Amino acid sequence: MAVGPNNARHAADEEARAEVDVLNSRLEKTTQLTKKIQACLGRLDATGKSVHDVAGPLNSETKKLQVLSHNIDSVIAAIERLRQPADSKNDEEQIIRMGPDKAGLSNYLASIKRLSKALNDMKASNLRSTQQTVAELQRLVKSGHTQLENSFDKVLRSETPRAIEPLHYITKDKQFPVLSQDKIVRLGLMNSYVSGVHRQSAGTGAPQESPVAKIYAEIRSQYLAQTLGNLAAASTNTAKKKNADAIYRAGTNGIGTYAQAMESLFLSEYENICNIFMREDWGPVFQATCQPSLVELGRTLRELNSHIKTHMNTDCYLAYEIVEIVSSLSNNLEERTGELKSSLAASLKPVRETAKSSLAELLEDTKRRVTSLQMLPSDGAPIPVISETVQRLQSMVDFLRPISSIMISIGDGGWKSATASRGGVTEAIPSLSSFDIGADGKEIFAHYCADTIEALMVALDGRARVLLQKKPVIGVFLANSVTIIERMIQASELAGLLEPRLQVLDQWRKKATAMYTETCRDLSVYLFDVIHTSRGQRPTSGQGAVDSASILKSLGSKDKENIKAKFQAFNTGFDEMVLRHKQFSMEREVRQMFAKDMQNMIEPLYNRFWDRYHEIDKGKGKYVKFDKSSIAAVFLSLY
Known part of the structure; x- marks a missing residue:
């Protein structure tokens, strides 16, 4: 049946009202549900507070239980570790008993290290149940150490x-x-x-x-x-x-x-x-x-x-040699190892002190040997102490390195007293630079040599004045001494060191010459004439050839007798001087030096005197014993 438009609209409205009723019904139910939910939430909030109050302690206890569980696990693990060395002790003990030679050194050392670690772990646990195992491990470790030491001893001794x-x-x-x-x-x-x-x-x-x-x-x-x-x-x-x-x-x-x-x-x-x-x-x-x-x-x-x-006089050089040798040994070992310097210094100290004190003692010995002499050669011959003293200095040059070091340590002039030479002694061995023979060390040693020579000459001069007394023989003795000293210096390595200081010998040579030629001065008196004549009769001097005869004619008899006496006195004195000169014991250089000095002093005066007065005996030789050529020949025979 067909439906009209009004019927259709009515049906739609009914349907809409029905949907609204359904929605209202559902909204009412939602409101009721919301109220119920709110009521439940209120009750749940109250319940949650109660649960929180109860659950808090439970959570703390749970954490404690977790820590305890972890500790229990750790203890169980430690016990397992402790059981391992105890379980393997027999194996390690077997290695230890075998020793490093049979077990092999690497294997043996590894075994000891494992035992030592296990021992330390057990000691750290401090568990009473492991004390017996700890004692056994200690015994094994100690045994292992002992065997290692014995093995070290054995291997080293075998080599x-x-x-x-x-x-x-x-x-x-x-x-x-x-x-x-x-x-x-x-x-x-x-x-x-x-x-x-x-x-x-x-x-x-x-x-x-x-x-x-x-x-x-x-x-x-x-x-x-x-x-x-x-x-x-x-x-x-x-x-x-x-x-x-x-x-x-x-x-x-x-x-x-x-x-x-x-x-x-x-x-x-x-x-x-x-x-x-x-x-x-x-x-x-x-x-x-x-x-x-x-x-x-x-x-x-x-x-x-x-x-x-x-034996200081003969063996002091051994002290110098020891100083150099042991010092060199010390320096070499110090350079290579850095060790032993102080020990070697202590060993060397007594010898080094002796070496230092020897310088003053040798100088004093030189003086003492001269002053203790009870006699000297009457002919002026040199004595052994002269050459021996220079030989001592020559020998020192062979040890110039250590002596130079010693000289530097005691200082310039430090040998002038035994106390000074002993002062400042130290145990330290000088460094290598101390043994470098620099200008300072050489210069101080040269000064020491010059002091020794001067001390020797002063002592010889003093003793000669007491024992010989006469100036000519004293002059010969001193000149011989100077010549020997100078000759020995020039023939040795002392020459280079002492060349600037040899003026000390020149002074003594001049002194010896003055003493020896004093006789020449006495003879010269006879060759001086003081003649009183009138101005017209005064003899010419220095004007061409001298006419002896004319000069004598101008003299009175008293003056002529005086001239004769002078010739006679000169002849006697000259003969004695020549004889004495030949009898003296002189070094070749000394004999030539003195002969030349005598000739230079006497011959010109005699030739002048002879030129003026040789006609006094008219060539008979009664008063005038020597002419100019014959006296020159005599002087030549003295060289």
């Missing part, structure tokens, strides 16, 4: 001879032997572990107190001392000369070879130490190893020093 012959290496210029490379590696590994344990247990303990360091120093020090023992003995034996009065010559004592062997041997030993020990241990171990040899060196030097002091 160390009781002694070797040092001359074999010195004469062939070969390095002294060192430990083999494989043994050095083995010893180094053992030392590294033992020293590490020692440092941990001893804290800042001295490195040389390490067990293996003590073993090394004990074994190798005996080897060093035994090797050097014969050379030490040879040094003292060679100091004893067959001729006790012989002057010591450089290199004749065994101290040089002794020091050379010590230096080479010590350097080889230092190389061993550097290859086995750690850097901070090198110095202390080296010092400990060398100490017995240094003690023996000190004893040897003290014995040599006693010998030198007993």
